Amino acid sequence: MELSNKPFIHLFRTRNQYYFYDVNTCSIIRINETMYDILKNNEYFLELEQLKKLYENGFLQAKEDIIIEHPASSGIESYLDEGMQQLILQLTQNCNLRCKYCVYSGSYKNRVHTNKRMTFEIAKEAIDYYYLHSRSADVVRIGLYGGEPLLEFDLIKKITEYCEKIFAGKELRINMTTNATLLNEKIVDFLQKHNFDLMVSLDGPESVQNKGRVFADNSHGTFDVIIQKIEMIQKLYPQYLDKVSFNAVIDEQNDFACSSNFFTYDFLKDAVVTATGVSDRDSVQEVSLRETFYINYNYELFKSFIAYAGELDKKYISKLIVSHKGLLISSIHDRVTKPYRRKGICHPNGPCIAGYNRLFVTVEGKFYPCERVSETNEVYCIGDVKSGIETEKVLRLLNTGKLTETECKNCWALNLCSICAADFGENNDLSVSKKLQKCSNAKREVEEHLVEYCTLREYGFNFEN
Numbered sequence: 001m002e003l004s005n006k007p008f009i010h011l012f013r014t015r016n017q018y019y020f021y022d023v024n025t026c027s028i029i030r031i032n033e034t035m036y037d038i039l040k041n042n043e044y045f046l047e048l049e050q051l052k053k054l055y056e057n058g059f060l061q062a063k064e065d066i067i068i069e070h071p072a073s074s075g076i077e078s079y080l081d082e083g084m085q086q087l088i089l090q091l092t093q094n095c096n097l098r099c100k101y102c103v104y105s106g107s108y109k110n111r112v113h114t115n116k117r118m119t120f121e122i123a124k125e126a127i128d129y130y131y132l133h134s135r136s137a138d139v140v141r142i143g144l145y146g147g148e149p150l151l152e153f154d155l156i157k158k159i160t161e162y163c164e165k166i167f168a169g170k171e172l173r174i175n176m177t178t179n180a181t182l183l184n185e186k187i188v189d190f191l192q193k194h195n196f197d198l199m200v201s202l203d204g205p206e207s208v209q210n211k212g213r214v215f216a217d218n219s220h221g222t223f224d225v226i227i228q229k230i231e232m233i234q235k236l237y238p239q240y241l242d243k244v245s246f247n248a249v250i251d252e253q254n255d256f257a258c259s260s261n262f263f264t265y266d267f268l269k270d271a272v273v274t275a276t277g278v279s280d281r282d283s284v285q286e287v288s289l290r291e292t293f294y295i296n297y298n299y300e301l302f303k304s305f306i307a308y309a310g311e312l313d314k315k316y317i318s319k320l321i322v323s324h325k326g327l328l329i330s331s332i333h334d335r336v337t338k339p340y341r342r343k344g345i346c347h348p349n350g351p352c353i354a355g356y357n358r359l360f361v362t363v364e365g366k367f368y369p370c371e372r373v374s375e376t377n378e379v380y381c382i383g384d385v386k387s388g389i390e391t392e393k394v395l396r397l398l399n400t401g402k403l404t405e406t407e408c409k410n411c412w413a414l415n416l417c418s419i420c421a422a423d424f425g426e427n428n429d430l431s432v433s434k435k436l437q438k439c440s441n442a443k444r445e446v447e448e449h450l451v452e453y454c455t456l457r458e459y460g461f462n463f464e465n
Helices: 033-040 049-056 073-082 120-132 149-166 185-193 206-212 223-236 238-243 256-262 291-308 323-336 391-398 400-409 432-458
Strands: 009-013 018-022 027-031 066-068 086-090 139-145 171-178 197-201 244-250 273-277 344-346 359-361 366-368
Touching (some): 018 432, 027 432, 120 139, 185 223, 185 238, 206 223, 323 432, 391 400
Parallel strands (some): 139 171
16 A cells, blocks of 8 residues: 655665654654665555554654744743843943954944943843843843953943842853953953853964954954963963853864864863854855865864764864764754654744843843844844833744745754744845745755764764763
8 A cells, every 4th residue: 555645754864874854753763775765766655564664653644734833922921021041231332353254344234343332221221121031040141242341341340240239049140252352360350259151252373363353453463462361360360261261263264173273282172162153144245165174174073973983082072063062962862852743833943032042232222132133134123121022023033934934834854943033134124035045055954964963873872961
């Protein structure tokens, strides 16, 4: 007997094994080569015992009709009323550097450096709003952002004092992203006393750092200054280095191996290092990728897979690659191991709950979903310190699947999708055409992650641990 309706699945394979991703159950099923070829040729005969057994267990079912709506929509007021996770304050739009790839650099459509700075009154109103809307949170998180936030050190001190006062009794985590060039003994003493989590922007060795991160006068790079500041911390408060992490912006025009090797040296060998690529979001010019960068990146990724499979000492894993394992856990493992059935209300997984996960407050007191969205596109402005969050605007950003409802209903990668609303803003609105342009890349990325995830499992990597 042949199945009357085509199963809603996506076939893929690793080097050694064959699989299909069952869309209705968000499950990965390993099959043999014979069944792979049968399914690839759209032949669905239940006389084949393995196929029949899978069908009887709820797999290989036809596409179920769904309603595209984010499941958090019905409880949005509750999320925003008492469960807000993090507040991020834009203390200034000014900076003492002019990094070539910074979103304020003039190379992007969304913003530029200005002399605007946040007053304590606006900061206080934002903190008070967060206090009232994070009542159910055991941990409160305050992020200090710029421009360069250390240009406003007096404001940082006032904010810290106020937060420690009103959040007394809760765990308070204050974090700050800085280029580190303005650090001095007085500032470091304050940061360590108040237990700041400090993220320092450092891209790599001198040749890499000084190519992208230069002082505002464009006369010289920043590498030597930053290294001196880190050595100062190491000398004065060596224990505080545990609270200092590093973020490297990886310019695809540079040599990935050069930056990767740098973070294995001296005081950096035990540090936490995250890596982000140069953003192409709202970029005036296309962000290009050098072939050598691609080769070296994938070589380091390959090494990490060998290490996770137990065939290479983990000390050889590049710090700039470590986060990829976490990506596979959050984007694939956590989803395929949870009970799931595609029916009723469904929505692509990309959008977060604007204002709940991160509430970004500009120097002027406007609310945005995070620091990554365009501040010049009104669709992302979800309120302000005076009027609070506009729920309808949050729902619009949450339910971006409705923009491409037909395509989303028919997409095999719906439950694994990672497309963010920040990626397709245009002309004070969300662009359907820009969203659809992202779809093919998103599906290709999902398939790559499925292959990587299954390959690691084949070689014994235990994602449960």
